[in-house]
Amino acid sequence: MDLYRDKDKFYVAVDCIIFGFDDDEKLKLLVFNRKIDPFKKSLSLIGSFVQIGESVSDASIRILKEFTGLQNVYMKELKTYSSVDRDPGYRCISVAQYALIRVNDTIKTLVNQKGAQWCEIEDIPKLILDHNEMVNDSLKRIEQITKFKPIGFELLPKKFTIPKLQALYEAIYRRKLDPRNFRKKILSFGVIIKLDEKDKTTSKKGAFLYKFDHKKYTILQESGYNFEV
Amino acid sequence: MDLYRDKDKFYVAVDCIIFGFDDDEKLKLLVFNRKIDPFKKSLSLIGSFVQIGESVSDASIRILKEFTGLQNVYMKELKTYSSVDRDPGYRCISVAQYALIRVNDTIKTLVNQKGAQWCEIEDIPKLILDHNEMVNDSLKRIEQITKFKPIGFELLPKKFTIPKLQALYEAIYRRKLDPRNFRKKILSFGVIIKLDEKDKTTSKKGAFLYKFDHKKYTILQESGYNFEV
């Protein structure tokens, strides 16, 4: 006996809003150039159908790995998109997930091989279905979260300078920040460690490199210092 | 040709975490006494399968109306629960939604007729599947949101006193608040209007009644005063 036999079933998809940060200090979005139907030759987020033997989050981890080779990425659920007519072809519910990654050459190569590309946040093209809405909703969410949680470290290399970190936050907030206040606030979190090296690629004087203190961050989080939204 | 024919399909459910606030100044959760299989005689959240012709949010509005008679309720998506083994019987993805409502006698009667009941937040029984997890996640979320958004008004009658509103916030935060500071902060939002009436049911002196200024609230929200998380 199937108790649920008269219930409707749905295709369930995940769509990933993947933000990348590169040396050019601009926030980018990963978009996919569709080579097959449906929506051949259009742009979309990267996504996939959820398979019966995986959770929604498993599915998003799977496709993120496929397109970028990355695992253990900062990725969170945004919300579900389920309007009856959101996909005119098929009744499909999508769970949007946003992720933040640091872009390097390996990733760039893989992304290209997969037929995807990075586009600038200030200049996002028309995407299929409700994907532009998903991007806008994610941007809002990330702005909110960075107010309470030092989130940007996922997007930077292991060693980074404070001016680089500031550039990242400016890209996320889309406005300029005061360098003195920014430095003060970031250091007050107490989760970055100053190194003895300098990065001289962007100035003659050179800027000190820092690293993220994962241990301290974990301890802070666990001791009730709750950033999470 | 069905492009998606080889893709898996899922039962999709909504489960509603409905918080109610009553004259006894305690926050309550609406739970359902299951009279049929699966999980006959267990307690669960109220929920339903999403139907092919409705969105997830439509489904939650539908069942909230069925159990409480209410429409236009403050209800938000929490997140999806999709572990492969979350429901041992069937592969089902659930989207949890939380809602805040004010309890009155009409609602109490309807809730009882439907085989549901209110239980105190401090003393939530074992619920089926991952429903206890959903409740805990909602409580955290609501606590977060009330920090930035004057949310509690949904839970009070049209006319209310400041001490009542404070009792509600104390129920949500599960701690005592200072009456002077609370009053100052609430009034500083500028979204409640003092009336000429007093409520004398809880004290001899009586407390002034206030009403929520929906117009002003909407204007504030629209003019970029973004409370939303």
Next chain:
DNA sequence: TCAAAAGTGTTCTCAATACACCCATGA
């Protein structure tokens, strides 16, 4: 020597907190 980015300190304002007494009234 100078252009260009890195680094530093102080003041001001505002919001959050802590805290104690008077008021009005029905019983």
Next chain:
DNA sequence: TCATGGGTGTATTGAGAACACTTTTGA
């Protein structure tokens, strides 16, 4: 008249915002 809950004001603290100059060094 008094017990009960309603209502008010002030001082303190800390975080965030505004703001200008010095340092370093390769070109």
